[in-house]
Amino acid sequence: MELFIILIFIIGYLAIALEHKTSVNKAAAALLTGVLCWSIFILFDNDKMIIVEQLEKHLGEISQILFFLIGAMTIVEIIDTHDGFEIITNRIKTNNKVKLLWIISLLTFFLSAILDNLTTSIVMISMIRKLLPDKNERLTMAAVIIISANAGGAWSPIGDVSTTMLWIGGQITSANIIIKLIFPSLVCLFVPLIYYSFKMKGELNLKQLNVTKSKTFTTEFERRFVFFLGIGVLVFVPVFKTITHLPPYMGILFGLGLLWVATEIIHKNKNDEDKKKLSVVYTLRKIDIPTILFFLGILLSVAALQSAGQLIKLSDLLNDKIGNQNLIVLILGMLSAIIDNVPLVAAAMGMYDMNMFPTDHTMWEFLAYCAGTGGSILVIGSAAGVAVMGMENISFIWYLKKISFIALLGYFAGAVIYLIQIAIFN
Numbered sequence: 001m002e003l004f005i006i007l008i009f010i011i012g013y014l015a016i017a018l019e020h021k022t023s024v025n026k027a028a029a030a031l032l033t034g035v036l037c038w039s040i041f042i043l044f045d046n047d048k049m050i051i052v053e054q055l056e057k058h059l060g061e062i063s064q065i066l067f068f069l070i071g072a073m074t075i076v077e078i079i080d081t082h083d084g085f086e087i088i089t090n091r092i093k094t095n096n097k098v099k100l101l102w103i104i105s106l107l108t109f110f111l112s113a114i115l116d117n118l119t120t121s122i123v124m125i126s127m128i129r130k131l132l133p134d135k136n137e138r139l140t141m142a143a144v145i146i147i148s149a150n151a152g153g154a155w156s157p158i159g160d161v162s163t164t165m166l167w168i169g170g171q172i173t174s175a176n177i178i179i180k181l182i183f184p185s186l187v188c189l190f191v192p193l194i195y196y197s198f199k200m201k202g203e204l205n206l207k208q209l210n211v212t213k214s215k216t217f218t219t220e221f222e223r224r225f226v227f228f229l230g231i232g233v234l235v236f237v238p239v240f241k242t243i244t245h246l247p248p249y250m251g252i253l254f255g256l257g258l259l260w261v262a263t264e265i266i267h268k269n270k271n272d273e274d275k276k277k278l279s280v281v282y283t284l285r286k287i288d289i290p291t292i293l294f295f296l297g298i299l300l301s302v303a304a305l306q307s308a309g310q311l312i313k314l315s316d317l318l319n320d321k322i323g324n325q326n327l328i329v330l331i332l333g334m335l336s337a338i339i340d341n342v343p344l345v346a347a348a349m350g351m352y353d354m355n356m357f358p359t360d361h362t363m364w365e366f367l368a369y370c371a372g373t374g375g376s377i378l379v380i381g382s383a384a385g386v387a388v389m390g391m392e393n394i395s396f397i398w399y400l401k402k403i404s405f406i407a408l409l410g411y412f413a414g415a416v417i418y419l420i421q422i423a424i425f426n
Contacts, residue, residue: 030297084227117153154372188414333370
């Protein structure tokens with residue numbers, strides 16, 4: 001039984017990793033993998049009721065993550081539908097390559113901590129397409145956006161799915177992860193930024209373009225109102241959890257409900273056609289459901305391995321062969337460049353007991369950093385990278401030759417800073 005589950009898991013992962021070669025959506029591969037792992041598990045076990053109870057327990061935990069993601073993605077889509085992000089993009093006026101690189105990178109870094117790294121990378125690529133019509137001028141900028149988005153998502157409880165999983169699971173707390181990881185994450189970004197600051201020279205040969213989409217059914221007040229309210233409810237989620245002690249998904253659903261009511265009120269006097277385009281019901285149709293199903297399939301697969309006892313065996317193997325916990329986490333982070341960081345973190349959460357590593361233990365903090373930033377080493381190593389790769393048609397080989405080594409240096413630099421920081425303050 002155990003061999004069959006592991007084999008299905010490996011085949012499923014290969015299908016996910018080779019999505020760009022097979023043209024089979026990774027969500028489909030993940031769902032099949034998750035269902036087949038549990039099917040094998042229950043077919044080869046005599047006590048089927050216990051297996052069903054374990055599945056229901058895991059599904060309860062997984063649903064918290066999925067509801068959180070659905071709520072967060074909907075809020076971001078509502079802001080985008082109202083052109084709220086123009087408040088930021090219309091203020092970028094420089095033609096200097098190095099200045100623009102730093103502005104875009106730092107903006108991406110902090111935005112991804114508030115929104116999430118995937119959404120932020122999509123927003124920023126859409127923006128630089130208007131600022132930089134020449135694709136060759138965009139390539140390096142696009143690659144640095146990937147690094148910035150992943151580094152920015154690592155230190156925020158709502159910035160990266162893997163960090164969110166650790167936060168919802170109780171392994172980390174919001175204030176602590178921000179304090180401990182913001183500086184290492186900045187260093188991870190600054191290494192590539194400094195390098196490319198010396199590589200890029202001169203001014204951009206462009207005329208500043210008007211970034212506004214010129215939609216006639218949103219006013220300046222509505223754009224500002226929805227932008228600041230949307231960002232506000234996202235930032236309020238950790239505060240809501242602290243005050244009420246309810247899980248984070250309750251906070252994000254509260255924020256979504258608040259934004260929903262507010263948009264219904266401000267658009268109540270519009271004509272039906274404009275009101276429909278700005279409604280939350282219309283926005284919900286644009287949510288990336290395949291991504292949600294991908295996470296569902298992946299988390300179900302990892303849950304099957306955990307229930308079958310395979311993750312505990314893997315933990316014991318790593319401890320016996322490597323021993324050093326920091327080195328193990330560093331290797332897991334580098335593996336996230338090949339395998340998505342979501343399953344890696346899910347596996348680590350199943351491998352390590354919170355009795356051994358309690359809330360806010362340095363192991364969980366270091367895992368959040370490594371899993372969040374390690375995906376930048378390869379273009380296929382993160383959701384942000386895959387999204388930018390698709391939008392800009394970035395070649396895997398080009399990224400490997402031009403970006404991977406610098407991203408790896410940034411990854412190690414941030415890791416070293418974190419370990420020094422812990423050695424000094426702990």
